[in-house]
Amino acid sequence: MSELLVTGGAGFIGSNFVHYVLANTDHTVTVLDKLSYAGNLASLDGLPSDRFRFVKGDIADAELVDPLVERSDAVVHYAAESHNDNSLHDPRPFLDTNIIGSYTLLEAVRRHGTRFHHISTDEVYGDLELDDPARFTESTPYNPSSPYSSTKAASDLLVRAWVRSFGVEATISNCSNNYGPYQHVEKFIPRQITNVLRGERPKLYGTGENVRDWIHADDHSSAVLTILERGAIGETYLIGADGEKNNRDTVELILELLGQPRDAYDHVNDRPGHDMRYAIDSSKLRDELGWAPRYADFRSGMESTIAWYRDNEGWWAPQKDATEARYREQGQ
């Protein structure tokens, strides 16, 4: 049994990971999260109080972070500013959290010799053309497009430097787009589901040809746990579930599953610098560590995600109006 410190555990993927770990292992978990607009304590409701505790605070606060790291066996670092659109309007918080916050954690794990797993994104590799047969691998050169992805790339490089220069025991994973419960309504899939549930039309950026490689958050969690338990120190693992879909097909599926005409959506202003396609080759994780995703069928994963948003309006409704007001200002 280990004590895990999970940063950003009140966010979308972090909270899914905490639920997954407490249900599937004997580990105890401390969540460190500053409860930004994207953090929600309600995402951590119902967890066993003898194996879980919550600390509110900033990962860039070295005095707070140090003792938390000292008493942990491993740090799993999810905390980040995570939304590309926000990074285009105000990049500064992305530098503070994604770069300085990650640096602060790295210094603490260096002092205390603590195992560190860094959660990152496939966006560090830039994008692919629609007709390119290639997929991202661990050796694809870094080429991030947005303020968000460039700060994630910076944090990955810090981790690699701390491994090589200071012997920090770290691993990195770069995952594709996640979907599932507890995702903020600013993101593509929950935005469209909650629009339809409210009688609004889904909003598609540009033509909707952009491709994302979807993975269920539970599969991301099982992959991270696998890397934490069996990953080789200093290594990077790509996480993906062969889930490439273009945005138009995804919106049409959501409309169909909610009993609406498949064309009942609007085209809105495109995102500046919008990455065209992401695609992950996760062979290394599968072949070397024996991991495999469990949610092979996007349609049934989407059905259960829709059911979750239908059943949990109290969780998302408080964020919805403000989120849509921000999008309206951008013509999105």
Ligand code: NAD
């Ligand atoms: P999210 O925005 O839903 O959650 C981020 C969490 O971090 C929030 O709870 C927020 O309060 C917390 N946080 C932000 N700044 C903090 C700070 N300075 N100190 C402490 N806590 C802070 O994000 P998400 O979608 O769950 O993403 C989590 C991680 O996974 C990020 O590192 C992201 O880059 C990575 N990732 C996300 C995806 C995806 O599809 N969402 C895919 C691959 C990788």
Ligand code: DAU
């Ligand atoms: O690839 C992993 C990344 O996936 C993570 O690193 C990020 O943290 C996460 O936010 C996500 O980034 P994207 O920019 O791909 O996700 P988003 O949900 O914002 O958008 C998904 C796609 O849908 C993208 O092509 C933009 C488009 N989109 C988005 C919104 C919000 C729309 O067409 N309409 C919308 O309303």
